[in-house]
Amino acid sequence: MTTAMNAHDSATKTGAAADGGAPSPANRLMGTIQRHPLLVLAAALAVLPAVVANDYYIDVASLALTFMVLGTAFNLLYGYVGMLSFAQVAFVGIGGYTSSWLVSHTGIWQPFAFLAAGVVAAAVAALIGAVTVRLSQEAFAIITLSFSLLCALVAAEWTSVTGGRQGIFGLPAPELSLGSVHLAAETPRHYYLLLAGFTVCALWGMHRLVRSSAGTVMIAIRDNEPLTKAQGYATNSYKLAVFTLCAFVTGLTGALHVFRLTAIDPSIFDFYLMQVMLIIVILGGAGTFWPVVYSAVVFSALPEFLRMADEARLVIYGVILVAGLLFAPQGAGGLLRTRAVNRRLRAMRVEGQR
Numbered sequence: 001m002t003t004a005m006n007a008h009d010s011a012t013k014t015g016a017a018a019d020g021g022a023p024s025p026a027n028r029l030m031g032t033i034q035r036h037p038l039l040v041l042a043a044a045l046a047v048l049p050a051v052v053a054n055d056y057y058i059d060v061a062s063l064a065l066t067f068m069v070l071g072t073a074f075n076l077l078y079g080y081v082g083m084l085s086f087a088q089v090a091f092v093g094i095g096g097y098t099s100s101w102l103v104s105h106t107g108i109w110q111p112f113a114f115l116a117a118g119v120v121a122a123a124v125a126a127l128i129g130a131v132t133v134r135l136s137q138e139a140f141a142i143i144t145l146s147f148s149l150l151c152a153l154v155a156a157e158w159t160s161v162t163g164g165r166q167g168i169f170g171l172p173a174p175e176l177s178l179g180s181v182h183l184a185a186e187t188p189r190h191y192y193l194l195l196a197g198f199t200v201c202a203l204w205g206m207h208r209l210v211r212s213s214a215g216t217v218m219i220a221i222r223d224n225e226p227l228t229k230a231q232g233y234a235t236n237s238y239k240l241a242v243f244t245l246c247a248f249v250t251g252l253t254g255a256l257h258v259f260r261l262t263a264i265d266p267s268i269f270d271f272y273l274m275q276v277m278l279i280i281v282i283l284g285g286a287g288t289f290w291p292v293v294y295s296a297v298v299f300s301a302l303p304e305f306l307r308m309a310d311e312a313r314l315v316i317y318g319v320i321l322v323a324g325l326l327f328a329p330q331g332a333g334g335l336l337r338t339r340a341v342n343r344r345l346r347a348m349r350v351e352g353q354r
Contacts, residue, residue: 037290038204045196055188062192062260064300065199069253070273071280071296072206072289073246079286080210081242082222084137087128087144088250089274090151091121095251096258096268100168101161110175114255121251125244133239152269167265174259191260198256202249203293209245210289218242222287275317283324285333295332 045065052058070088077083095117102113128147132140155162162168174194175184185191209215220228221235229235258264276299284295324331330338 038200038207041203041293042196042200045200049189049192058188058192060300062188062195064297065192065195066253066257066260067276067280067296067300068293069199069202070250071277071284071292072203073249073253074277075281075284075286075289075292076206076209076218076242077246078281079288079292080215080218080222081239082137082225083133083239083243084141085144085243085246086141086274087125087147088246088277089269089271090144090148091125091247091250092254092257092273093151093155093264093266093268094121094124095254096264097155097162097168098251099255100171100258100264103171104168110172114174114252117255118248118252121254122244122248125247126240129240129243133236133243148269148271148274152266155266155269163265165266167263169263169265171259171262171264173262174256195256195260198252202253206249207289214238219287275321279317279321279324281331282321283328283331285331288331288333291331291333 048061049058052061070092074085074088077085077088098120099113099117102108102116103110108116128143132143135143155167156165158164173184173186174191185194210218217228217233217238220231220233221238225235254268258268280295280299281292283299284292286292
């Protein structure tokens with residue numbers, strides 16, 4: 001996405017120069033968004049509670065933030081490294097169950113419980129990935145899918161730890177106590193602010209990763225792993241590191257998600273969550289960053305329009321996914337990239353004619 005955004009920004013500037021006029025306010029606004037997307041997003045998240053009075057929509061916004069992080073983490077694996085992992089939904093559940101059990105059975109300080117959720121998910125990913133990242137992409141996808149199904153079975157049958165099919169319920173609101181300071185996310189708005197801060201931090205870290213030299217290697221692995229390996233890069237180590245990092249972020253997000261729901265049961269492993277992550281990444285543009293983030297907002301709001309067709313929701317999502325693959329196989333990010341390149345080519349053509 002960085003390349004596409006830079007190309008698009010450059011094309012916009014070139015086009016404005018070619019026309020001989022100053023950029024329009026709309027172009028200046030787009031340029032600001034493209035140069036500082038995270039700052040713009042953070043400002044929008046901070047302003048939202050002040051302009052939205054209904055707590056229901058604040059709750060929907062919290063769900064959108066959850067999908068932002070989950071979709072972006074999945075995009076690191078699938079879009080930037082080319083690893084189709086169906087284990088992401090398992091890491092959501094592992095993180096949720098870990099934090100829920102620790103808080104309800106040990107009374108541990110909640111921040112430690114949330115951190116433990118990410119660490120346990122990452123440790124499980126490291127164990128699985130140590131073997132599976134060496135396999136073919138097809139075998140990796142099948143094993144991660146089987147692992148998710150196994151986690152759902154364990155959650156339903158391991159009654160002494162997970163509560164079985166009834167799950168763990170009555171979870172307290174996320175809170176932080178430091179001496180005389182006590183902060184608790186007891187209302188939808190408080191929880192939204194907690195999740196907004198986490199989302200901005202998570203997106204910042206993942207964006208820094210894809211913009212770094214490691215991000216370049218990740219893209220090289222996706223495009224041509226044998227050639228990348230021939231250049232001396234330990235491709236399996238990179239794949240394992242990204243798989244583990246994404247599991248950590250996903251597990252931590254899962255922990256925050258179940259405390260928003262105040263309960264967890266085996267339905268957390270429902271493939272619906274994995275399907276939404278796939279749609280967000282594929283239609284946002286696998287291998288692009290900000291379009292995937294914005295795609296999460298769209299597909300968090302979409303279920304609210306599909307409540308009248310709850311039974312057919314998965315079918316509708318499937319139709320949307322197939323239609324997107326047919327008519328926009330590179331997603332919104334790919335369309336932006338193509339548009340940016342075409343505009344730059346037109347600008348160069350105009351310069352050449354002069």
